[in-house]
Amino acid sequence: MTDQVAPKNPAVPSLESRKAKPKGEVLLSVKELEAVFETGDGVVHAVDGISFDVHRGEIFAIVGESGSGKSVSAMTVMGLLPTIKIRSGEILWKGTNLLDLDENAMRKIRGREISMIFQDPLTALNPVHTVGRQVAEMARIHEDISKKDAMKRAIETLDLVGIPEPQKRADMHPHEYSGGMRQRAMIAMAIMCKPDLLIADEPTTALDVTVQAQVLDVLVDIKDEIDSGIILITHDLGVVAGLADQMMVMYAGNQVEFGTVDDIFYETAHPYTEGLLNSIPDLVGDHSKPLVPIKGSPPSLINRPSGCAFHPRCTYARVPGVCADTEPKLRDEGNGHLSACHFTSVDWKPQ
Numbered sequence: 001m002t003d004q005v006a007p008k009n010p011a012v013p014s015l016e017s018r019k020a021k022p023k024g025e026v027l028l029s030v031k032e033l034e035a036v037f038e039t040g041d042g043v044v045h046a047v048d049g050i051s052f053d054v055h056r057g058e059i060f061a062i063v064g065e066s067g068s069g070k071s072v073s074a075m076t077v078m079g080l081l082p083t084i085k086i087r088s089g090e091i092l093w094k095g096t097n098l099l100d101l102d103e104n105a106m107r108k109i110r111g112r113e114i115s116m117i118f119q120d121p122l123t124a125l126n127p128v129h130t131v132g133r134q135v136a137e138m139a140r141i142h143e144d145i146s147k148k149d150a151m152k153r154a155i156e157t158l159d160l161v162g163i164p165e166p167q168k169r170a171d172m173h174p175h176e177y178s179g180g181m182r183q184r185a186m187i188a189m190a191i192m193c194k195p196d197l198l199i200a201d202e203p204t205t206a207l208d209v210t211v212q213a214q215v216l217d218v219l220v221d222i223k224d225e226i227d228s229g230i231i232l233i234t235h236d237l238g239v240v241a242g243l244a245d246q247m248m249v250m251y252a253g254n255q256v257e258f259g260t261v262d263d264i265f266y267e268t269a270h271p272y273t274e275g276l277l278n279s280i281p282d283l284v285g286d287h288s289k290p291l292v293p294i295k296g297s298p299p300s301l302i303n304r305p306s307g308c309a310f311h312p313r314c315t316y317a318r319v320p321g322v323c324a325d326t327e328p329k330l331r332d333e334g335n336g337h338l339s340a341c342h343f344t345s346v347d348w349k350p351q
């Protein structure tokens, strides 16, 4: 194999102005979580030994292509996947293992302490009821609050997320809202009880770029306003670059890279992450640079490739008996920047 220089991907604007923020308390600590679905076709290895912490005040991004396990990881934290089987690991919420709680106890945490913003507001909002009623209902479920007070707070919350004329719009139905306003209404529902953690699953996928930016701004403002943490699930590295503090890249249910956004964008340590970065426009350098998609498709989670699951698609998988045969473990590149590749980030040579 020839020497390879670690890519310094300039796909995002300089992040030098980003100040190293002191971390808040650990809210969520996922440890060695392994979860599968047992299907008629075989065992789907949806989440394979992932670990991460989310702190108060930070935006933690989970990134990967469709089927990489990012949404399943979040839904598992929320206890929203009744058919998933947890094989091992812990999901510690403020020190309590959520996997030990029954559905009743989980329901008290869901919505009140941990809230989820889904990617498709049209299916998440009830078309029959007014938006105001649905937002108010979130407080009614979790708090001892009158209908009148809940509606008053719903209108204040709609105002907080930037819905114009919230008093009037609270009486409207979801179909009378634009796409961006529906997503804001979803955010309003999620923050009604001022949760400590918001999980936003592709919150802007269906929106045009301008509205997308506005909705993301709302999310950041809300995080500061209610002093929460956010898990941002996305396939869009452009979104992550502008917003997140820490990030985890997932591939085939595995955690393949983990670190600060600056580490991962500027000291990319895993070839899959490099592939993702090469497939988005270069925002600061050569705008005419052709985008290079990652060849092939994500693998089946029932029959994952041997060794490194990325090896059939990896440009650097050239050493016989290494990539296709041995599964790489997460290795610290320094300062907690982890990569699951047999090659170092410096020269991409075998260890």
Ligand code: SF4
Pocket: 270, 271, 272, 308, 309, 310, 311, 312, 314, 315, 316, 317, 323, 328, 340, 341, 342, 343
């Ligand atoms: Fe590519 Fe091999 Fe590294 Fe896997 S272990 S990412 S196949 S170089």
